[in-house]
Amino acid sequence: MTTLIDRHTSGVYVIAATPFTGDGALDLESTDRMVDFYRDAGADGLTILGIMGEAPKLSSEEALTFARRVLARAGSMPVIVGASAAGLDPMKALTDAVMSAGAAGVMVAPMNGMGPDDRLRAYFGQVARHLGPDVPICLQDYPQTLNARFSTATLLAIAAENPSVVMLKHEDWPGLAKLEQVRAGSGMAEVPRLSILVGNSGLFLPEEMARGADGAMTGFAWPEMMVDVVRLMKAGDAGRAQDIFDAYLPLIRYENQLGLGLALRKEVLRRRGAIASARVRAPGPSLSQADHDDLTRLAARLVRRLAELG
Numbered sequence: 001m002t003t004l005i006d007r008h009t010s011g012v013y014v015i016a017a018t019p020f021t022g023d024g025a026l027d028l029e030s031t032d033r034m035v036d037f038y039r040d041a042g043a044d045g046l047t048i049l050g051i052m053g054e055a056p057k058l059s060s061e062e063a064l065t066f067a068r069r070v071l072a073r074a075g076s077m078p079v080i081v082g083a084s085a086a087g088l089d090p091m092k093a094l095t096d097a098v099m100s101a102g103a104a105g106v107m108v109a110p111m112n113g114m115g116p117d118d119r120l121r122a123y124f125g126q127v128a129r130h131l132g133p134d135v136p137i138c139l140q141d142y143p144q145t146l147n148a149r150f151s152t153a154t155l156l157a158i159a160a161e162n163p164s165v166v167m168l169k170h171e172d173w174p175g176l177a178k179l180e181q182v183r184a185g186s187g188m189a190e191v192p193r194l195s196i197l198v199g200n201s202g203l204f205l206p207e208e209m210a211r212g213a214d215g216a217m218t219g220f221a222w223p224e225m226m227v228d229v230v231r232l233m234k235a236g237d238a239g240r241a242q243d244i245f246d247a248y249l250p251l252i253r254y255e256n257q258l259g260l261g262l263a264l265r266k267e268v269l270r271r272r273g274a275i276a277s278a279r280v281r282a283p284g285p286s287l288s289q290a291d292h293d294d295l296t297r298l299a300a301r302l303v304r305r306l307a308e309l310g
Contacts, residue, residue: 002078002102002103002104003076003078003104004078004104004105004136005045005078005080005104005136005138005166005167005195006136006166006195007166007167007192007193007194007195008193008195008214009045009078009166009167009195009215010044010195010214010215010230010234011043011044011045011214011215011230012042012043012044012045012215012216012217012223012226012227012230013043013044013045013046013078013080013197013215013216013217014038014041014043014045014046014047014217014218014219014223014226015046015047015048015050015051015052015053015199015217015218015219016034016035016038016046016047016048016052016070016219017034017052017053017054017262017265017266017269017275018048018049018053018054018055018058018066019031019034019275019276019277020277020279020280020281021276021277021279022277022279023279024279024281024282026062026065026066027275027276027277028065028066028069029276030274030275030276030277031066031069031070031073032069032073033273033274033275033276034269034274034275035070035073035074035077036073037269037272037273037274038223038274039074039077041223041224041227042223042224042227042228043077043223043227044077044078044215045077045078045079045080045104046070046074046079046080047080047081047082047107047138047217048066048067048070048079048080048081048082049063049066049067049081049082049083050082050107050140051145052219052262052265053082054262054280054281054284055082055084057284060090060093060094063094064094064097067079067094067098067101068097068098068101071098071101071102078104079103079104080103080104080105080106080107080138081094081095081098081103082106082107082108082109083095083098083106083107083108083131084107084108084109084140086111088126088127088130091108091127091130091131092130092131094106095131095135099135104136105136105137105138105166105167106131106135106136106137106138107137107138107139107140107169108124108127108137108138108139108140109139109146109148110123110124110140110146110148110150111123112146112147112148113146113147113148115148117150117151117153117154120148120150120158121154121157121158121161124137124139124158124165125158125161125162128164128165131164132164133164134164135164136166136167137162137164137165137166137167138166138167138168138169138197138217139158139165139167139168139169140169140171141155141168141169141170141171141172142169142171142199143171143172143173144171144172144173150172152178152181152182152185155168155182155194156182156185156191159191159194160191160192163192165194166194167194167195167196167197168182168194168195168196168197169197169199170182170197170198170199170208170213171198171199171200173200175204175208176204176207176208176211179196179198179208179211179212180211180212182194182196183211183213184212195214196212196213196214197213197214197215197217198213198215198216198217198218199216199217199218200218200256201218201219201220201252201256201261202216202218202225202229202245202252203252203253203256205229205230205245206229206233206238206241206242206245209229209230209233209241210233210238215230216229216230219265220248220251220252220255220265221255221265221268221269221272222248222251222268222302225244225245225252228241228244229241229244229245232244243309244309247302247305247309248302250298250301250302251298251299254295254298255268259285260285260291262280262284262285263278263280263284263285263286263291264287264291264295266278266279266280267287267292267295268295268299271295271299
């Protein structure tokens with residue numbers, strides 16, 4: 001039976017890539033291997049067809065084929081499906097299909113450049129009504145890419161007015177104060193609690209967990225880091241969590257290069273055996289030999305640092 005996301009969902013929901021063959025077709029065999037890789041790394045769930053998943057480069061048929069393959073392979077592991085679209089009807093069509101196939105919920109971002117706050121609030125009211133009360137929604141707040149900025153008050157109003165909006169993917173930057181404000185302002189009589197999972201490549205994960213995040217939702221290609229840091233922070237061992245985080249930080253920083261990050265992540269996933277090809281669909285970045293050399297050096301450094309930590 002499918003476990004739906006709710007206001008208390010926690011842990012690590014890895015943003016998954018969409019694997020392609022060398023000629024750019026969907027690679028469904030690698031899709032199976034990738035799901036197994038994330039499960040073996042300790043992920044609590046997956047999020048697919050997001051920005052990292054190259055969703056805008058897929059046809060509607062490809063998106064549904066990929067989503068169904070992931071859902072079938074994931075089994076009991078919850079999967080959130082990115083359903084953002086220019087219109088509410090195609091959004092609902094994909095949502096209905098993936099929820100029927102066992103999705104745990106859908107992630108919806110505002111349209112690029114949308115604002116001000118009253119329009120964002122009205123838009124998510126429309127989305128919630130159109131998708132229906134039984135579809136749990138994760139609201140994506142990622143102004144660096146989406147050019148739409150939610151105030152804390154607007155996020156809390158959306159949560160209060162729309163019971164199906166149960167989760168916030170928090171990626172504002174700087175965003176620690178905002179995260180703390182949303183956590184403090186939700187879970188009250190007027191505003192129901194929001195599950196808060198954080199992104200931004202995990203760059204601020206220990207601090208975000210300390211400020212009230214429930215877990216991580218990002219695509220860092222070493223998901224075991226996020227699993228360990230979230231687990232240790234919840235257990236109260238912030239020192240050990242920070243030590244592990246620090247060992248991975250050079251790679252987190254390197255992957256976070258705007259415009260190049262997806263190609264880097266896919267290459268790491270290829271090197272780690274999760275996918276067969278690092279192909280990024282056009283238009284997209286490609287790596288130079290220097291980029292490959294940097295990854296090799298940083299990965300070797302990580303092995304040494306983890307050995308030192310024991």
